[in-house]
Amino acid sequence: MEEGVRRWVVDISKWDPQPYEFSFALSLLPSQEHSSVTRFFKMEDRKRALISRMLQYALLYDLVKINKPFFSQHNFIIQRTSQAKPFLDLLDYDKLGLTFPNFNFNVSHHGDYVAIASEPLCLVGIDIVSFDMPQGETVAEFIQFFSSYFSTLEWENIVNAGTSNDVLIQFYRYWSLKEAYVKAMGSGLIEGLNKVEFSHTNWTNISATMDGKVMALWRFWLIELGERHCAAIARGPPTSADISYKSTLKKVDFTEDEYNIGLHLPNVDFVEQSVEQLVLILQKAFDSEPRG
Numbered sequence: 001m002e003e004g005v006r007r008w009v010v011d012i013s014k015w016d017p018q019p020y021e022f023s024f025a026l027s028l029l030p031s032q033e034h035s036s037v038t039r040f041f042k043m044e045d046r047k048r049a050l051i052s053r054m055l056q057y058a059l060l061y062d063l064v065k066i067n068k069p070f071f072s073q074h075n076f077i078i079q080r081t082s083q084a085k086p087f088l089d090l091l092d093y094d095k096l097g098l099t100f101p102n103f104n105f106n107v108s109h110h111g112d113y114v115a116i117a118s119e120p121l122c123l124v125g126i127d128i129v130s131f132d133m134p135q136g137e138t139v140a141e142f143i144q145f146f147s148s149y150f151s152t153l154e155w156e157n158i159v160n161a162g163t164s165n166d167v168l169i170q171f172y173r174y175w176s177l178k179e180a181y182v183k184a185m186g187s188g189l190i191e192g193l194n195k196v197e198f199s200h201t202n203w204t205n206i207s208a209t210m211d212g213k214v215m216a217l218w219r220f221w222l223i224e225l226g227e228r229h230c231a232a233i234a235r236g237p238p239t240s241a242d243i244s245y246k247s248t249l250k251k252v253d254f255t256e257d258e259y260n261i262g263l264h265l266p267n268v269d270f271v272e273q274s275v276e277q278l279v280l281i282l283q284k285a286f287d288s289e290p291r292g
Contacts, residue, residue, distance in 0.1 A: 001262065004100040004120025006059055007233070007270045009225065012047050013112040015275045022050070025275065028282040029053055032077055048109040051275060053078070055116040056086060056107060058273075058281040063103075063118075064096045065284070079248075083188030087248040101258075102238055102251045106183055113225050115270065117233055121254070121262030123241055125184025125234040128225065129172040131165075139164040143171045149190060150174060151197040174198060176232035177206065177220055184234040186245030217259070221267050231270070235263065 017025070026034060029050075037049045056078050076092035086107060088096075093103070100120035107116045111130025118124060134142035140159075147155055154174050161170035178193050198220070200206045206220040218236040225231050237259060238252040246252055254262070 001100060001120040002265055002268075003063070004103055004118060005265050005268050006063075006105075006116070006118040007268055008055055008059060008273050009113055009115040009231070009270045010051050010055065010273050010275060010278070011112055011226065012044075012051055012109075012114055012275075015047065015051075017047075017275075022046070025054065025279055026050060028279065029057060030077055048114055051114045051278070052107045052109055052116075054275070054278045054282065055114060055273070056105065057285070058278045059105065059116055059118060060088070060096070061281055061285040064098065081186055081242075081244045081248065083186055083242065083244060085183070085186035085188075085242075085245050087245070090248070090250060093250055100250075101254070101262075102249055104249065108183070108231070111229050113229055113231070115225075115231055119235060119262070120265070121238075121259070122235045123184040123186075123238055125180040125182065125236075126231060127176045127179035127183060128229060128231045129176045129179075131169050131172050131228040131230075133165075133168065139168045139171075143167065146171070146175065149178065149193040151194050154197060173203060173222060173230060173232075176230060177208075177222065177234070180220070180232040180234040181208070181218070181236070184236050185240050185242050187242035217263065219263060219267075223270060225270070233267065235267075 026037060033053050037046055037053065040046045040049055076096065078086050079089055080086050086105065102121045103118065104124060105116055105118035106124050106126045108126045108128040110128045111132065113128050115126055115128055117126040143158065150158065158167060158170045158174060161167045177198050178196060181196060182188065182190055195211050197209050198206060203222045206222060208215045208218060208220060218234065221233045223231045238249050241249060
C-alpha cells in the first residue's frame, strides 16, 4: 500500500508562463475544470488553481498508468464536496482499477507552493502556510482574532515564543496542523478547535488530544518548505469523515489490524515537481487516449 502514500509539491514562483503556455497547460485538463481556473482575476490565483488541478490529475495518472495503458485523464472528473474536499467518484475509482482500500487525497496552496498528499486507507489532510507578515496591523493584533481556536497551552506557547516573527511562525505552525486535521475530515468547520491540543518536540513527534484524551487514531507531521513556508499533514480514521465526505469513500470501516497498517505507513518526503513535469505526465495521458 505504500505506493498510495504520495507527497508532491510545486514551487509556483519558478513558473512565469507566457499566455500560450498557460493556455496549453489548461487544455490538458478536462473542459469541466477550466472555469474553476479562469474565474480568478489575478494571474497568481489562476496559477495556483491550475497547478492544484494539474497535480490531482497527474498524480492519479501516475498511480494507474502501469495497469491502465489506455488511461486518459478525460475519462473521469475529480469532483468536490460542498466543503470543497476533492474526491474521485466511486464508479471512476473502480474504472481506474485502483487497488487501494480507500484511496483519497487533498490539496493546499499558499504563498509560493501548491501541494498534494494522498493516502491508500486513512483520511488525509494537508495545509500549507506562508509565514506572511500581516499588513496594516501588528502581529499581536493579527493573531488575536484567532485566539479562540487554540487551547490555553497552545496560546501560551504562541504568545511567549519570542520576537514578533517567532510568535507569527509559532502561530502559523499550530494553525496549519489544525487546518490539516479539519481538511482530512472534509468538514470545513473550525468550531471547537480549541479542544484539539497539539503537543510536539521541536515540531517532531507531534501528537494531539481532544478534550484531554489522546487521539491515538491520528498522526500528524509538520514539514518545512523552502523559505518561510511549512506544510502540515494529518492522517486519520475514515470513520471521522464528515457525513458529506464519508459517502464518497470507498470503504469506511476497517478492523483494528487493517487500520493500523494504514496508520503506520511511512510518511514519505515531498517530491518537488515542476509545471513542465506535470505537463509531460498529462500529455502522456492525453496521447494514450484510444483513437476512434
